[in-house]
Amino acid sequence: MPFFKKNEKAAAVSEALPVHIGIIMDGNGRWAKKRGLPRKAGHSAGAKTFRKITRYCSDIGIKYLTVYAFSTENWKRPEDEVNSLMNLFKPYLEEALADFKDDSIVVKFIGDKAPFSDDLKKLMIENEKSSADRDGMVLNIAMNYGSRDEIVRAVKNISSDVKNGRLSENEIDEQLVSDYLYTAGQPDPDLIIRPSGEYRISNFLLWQSAYTEFVIMNKLWPDFEKSDLDEAIQIYAGRNRRYGGV
Numbered sequence: 001m002p003f004f005k006k007n008e009k010a011a012a013v014s015e016a017l018p019v020h021i022g023i024i025m026d027g028n029g030r031w032a033k034k035r036g037l038p039r040k041a042g043h044s045a046g047a048k049t050f051r052k053i054t055r056y057c058s059d060i061g062i063k064y065l066t067v068y069a070f071s072t073e074n075w076k077r078p079e080d081e082v083n084s085l086m087n088l089f090k091p092y093l094e095e096a097l098a099d100f101k102d103d104s105i106v107v108k109f110i111g112d113k114a115p116f117s118d119d120l121k122k123l124m125i126e127n128e129k130s131s132a133d134r135d136g137m138v139l140n141i142a143m144n145y146g147s148r149d150e151i152v153r154a155v156k157n158i159s160s161d162v163k164n165g166r167l168s169e170n171e172i173d174e175q176l177v178s179d180y181l182y183t184a185g186q187p188d189p190d191l192i193i194r195p196s197g198e199y200r201i202s203n204f205l206l207w208q209s210a211y212t213e214f215v216i217m218n219k220l221w222p223d224f225e226k227s228d229l230d231e232a233i234q235i236y237a238g239r240n241r242r243y244g245g246v
């Protein structure tokens with residue numbers, strides 16, 4: 001039986017419901033290989049799952065969802081795989097403009113936009129601008145995102161603000177560092193889900209996940225169902241979060 005009934009927004013009031021979920025959308029390549037298909041078919045199936053699970057998170061009252069779509073390390077993949085991912089992002093981001101509007105989803109991109117094509121950059125900025133005033137779930141799409149890179153950028157920006165006098169050294173504390181990250185102003189993730197059975201963080205939200213609960217699931221991302229999300233939330237709800245206390 002699913003943890004939450006369809007559209008059960010009241011679940012939002014449940015203490016068991018994480019405020020912020022992160023998802024490492026892993027296993028697209030293996031999904032395709034199992035079917036004798038090219039890897040790009042796996043990414044295409046994964047993109048459909050992304051859309052389904054995003055809407056479901058919004059339906060059940062999740063306030064923040066961060067999905068890992070493309071890491072700073074993914075550029076190392078063969079050129080045709082990188083190109084097929086870029087070609088996939090374009091129509092999805094175009095559709096997202098219209099699609100997520102119905103759910104009042106606020107779309108943000110975390111990561112460095114600079115290396116993307118002008119078309120993609122424009123779409124990313126349009127998505128951010130046109131959704132900024134909505135009041136629904138915040139969807140962070142991590143694209144060209146790497147947490148170490150994010151932290152290095154924060155350190156550089158803090159140091160230049162100290163140098164130019166905008167900041168004094170004794171103002172630097174954990175909160176200030178958080179405020180210099182892409183996720184500034186957002187709560188840390190309560191739950192990170194990694195499908196496909198891999199036990200790795202892969203440079204995802206390293207600073208933000210200091211006290212996050214991890215749930216690893218033995219399902220490849222394109223096969224991931226709403227019921228799998230319910231199951232992950234149920235596992236999370238059974239955890240005893242102590243934040244270093246007793």
Ligand code: FPP
Binds near residue numbers: 027030046070092093
């Ligand atoms: C990791 O699986 C997945 C990726 C590197 C790409 C994820 C992208 C999507 C699901 C598309 C989402 C679309 C938008 C617009 C956000 P893998 O290729 O490493 O799988 P493997 O470990 O089985 O090889």
